[in-house]
Amino acid sequence: MIELAGITKIYNGTQSVQALKGIDLKVPAGEIYGIIGKSGAGKSTLIRCINMLERPTAGTVLVDGEDMTGLSEQQLQQKRKKIGMIFQHFNLLSSRTVYDNVAFPLELAGKSRQEIRDEVLPLLELVGLTEWKDQYPAQLSGGQKQRVGIARALANKPKVLLCDEATSALDPQTTQSILRLLRDINKKLALTIVLITHEMQVIKEICDRVGVIEDGLIIEQGAVLELFTRPRTATAREFIRTIVSHDLPDRFRNIRFSSQPASGGSMVLRISFVGEVASEPVISRVSRDCQVDTNILFGNIDTIQDTPFGTLILEISGEPAALDRALQYLRVRELGVEVIGYAAGNRQAAG
C-alpha cells in the first residue's frame, strides 16, 4: 500500500540539515506500521513525506501504486483526500463544532449538505461522540478531541491513515482507548495505518511491524514481537527497556561483571521468550544436562498483542566448560539470550 524508496530530505538554511538519509519502507495493505524514534530522529519529517506535506529531496513515495512525487498540486489535493491524518495536537478548527469539524473534509470535497449529514453522523457514532456533536473543541477533553480528529480523518473514506504522535499529548488511560479505537477501525475498515511515536507502549499495543528510526535512517525493522525478543540495536533495546523491566535487581548493581568466564564463577543471562517456548522446562533441563546450577534472579511475563512474552534473568554457576555448554543449549532454543556478564568467585548473590 505504501512504498518508500531512497527518501532523503535536506533542509537548506544557513546550515543545511539532512533530516532523512535514504529511507526504504514497505507497508502492506491492512497493516499497522509503527515508526519509533527519539525527537529529532526524523520521524515527523518521514510521515509528512508520505502525503507530501514535506516534499522529499530525493526518492519515491508510492501510495496505492501511485507515485506521489510526480503529482501536480491539484492531483495531490485529490490524492490527499484518500490519505487521512491525525495529529499530536489534534489541529481541530476552534470555530467549528464537532459536527462541522468532521464535515470539513466533506465540504472541501464539494459534498452536499445531505450527503455530509449521511456521512458525519455514522462517523460520530463510530468514535462515540454523537452526544457531543454541537460542542466546540474547547469544551472537549484531549481524548475527545482526538476522536474528532479520527472521525475527520476518516470522512473521505481513506485507504491510509497517518498518525503523527497521535497519543503523545494524552494520559495513559486515554491513550489506551484511542489505541483501541485505532485497532478497531484498522480491522473494521481494512485501513492501513502508519504511526510515528516515541512511546514503546504504543508500538507494543497495536503495531504489527515496527521500524526504529535514528538520525534519519531506519536502523532496524521487523515484526513487533521479533523486535522485543531480539533487538539488534542499542536504540531498540533502550526503547524496550522503557516498558519491559530489563534492569538487574538492586543487589547486582554493584557487581563488576567481566566478559570472560572465571573458574568457579557464575554467568548472568537475560533470556527472553515468546509464546509456546515458555512451556518447555528449559531451566530444569539446562541444569540437569549441563551440570550447572540455575538460579532465577528476576522474572516477568507480559503479553504483546495476546502473545505471552517473558524475560528472565538467570544466574548460572558451574565450571567454564559447563557454562559454555549451557549457553549453547539455550542459544539453540527459540530464546533471546543475552549474556550480561560473568561474576568472579563463588559469589552467592541471590538469597
Place this chain on the structure above:
Amino acid sequence: MLPEIVKLLAEALVETVYMVGISALIAVVAGIPLGVILVITGKGHILEHSLVHTVLGAVVNATRSTPFIILLVAIIPLTRLLVGTSIGINAAIVPLSIAAIPFLGRIVESAIREVDRGVIEAAQSMGASPLQIVRKVLIPEALPALVLGLTITVISLIGFSAMAGAIGGGGLGDLAIRYGYQRFRGDIMLATVVILIAQVQLVQSLGNHLAQRLSKK
C-alpha cells in the same frame, strides 16, 4: 439657539458616520485581502512568493509612515481625479480609505498569522486548496481577532475624519474647528468632544461584544 446647535451637531454626526462608514467598508474590502496576501505569500506559507510579499510590504509601510495630515494634502490630485473635488465629505473618503487600507491590512496580517500552523497543515492534509484554506480556515479561525482589528480601524478613522474636517472635509471635526475654535464657541467644542468620546466608546463596546460572541476558544 439650542435647536440650532443640535441641528448642527446632528448634521455633523451624520457626516462623520457617513465618511467613517464608507471608508471602513472600503478598508474591509481591500484591507482584508491585503492582510491575507501578506501572510500567505510569506516565507514557508501556503503561497510563498517573496516578490509579492516584499513589494506589498513596502507599499504598506510607505503609506503607514506618512502622517495622515500630510497624506490628506499630498493626494489631493488623486482625490480630484476620483471625486471631482477636494473638499467635502465625499472627497474626504479618498484619503481616509487610503490610510485605512494598509492600517487594517497590517492588523489583519497579524490576526491571520496567529492561526495555528497545525490547523493549516491539517487542512492541507485533507486536500484543501489555498483558496479553501483562506476561506474556510484562516478567516473563520481569525474572525474574533479580525472584528477587534476592524474596531481599532474604525476608531482610528473617527480620529482621522476629524483631521479631514480641518481641511474642509465636513463632519464633527470640521464643526469643532469652525465653530468651537475659530468662533470661540466653547459649548460646541465641548459637545463635539463628548459626541466623539461616546462614539468611540460605542464602537469599542460593540466590537468587544461581537468578538466575544464569535470566539469559541
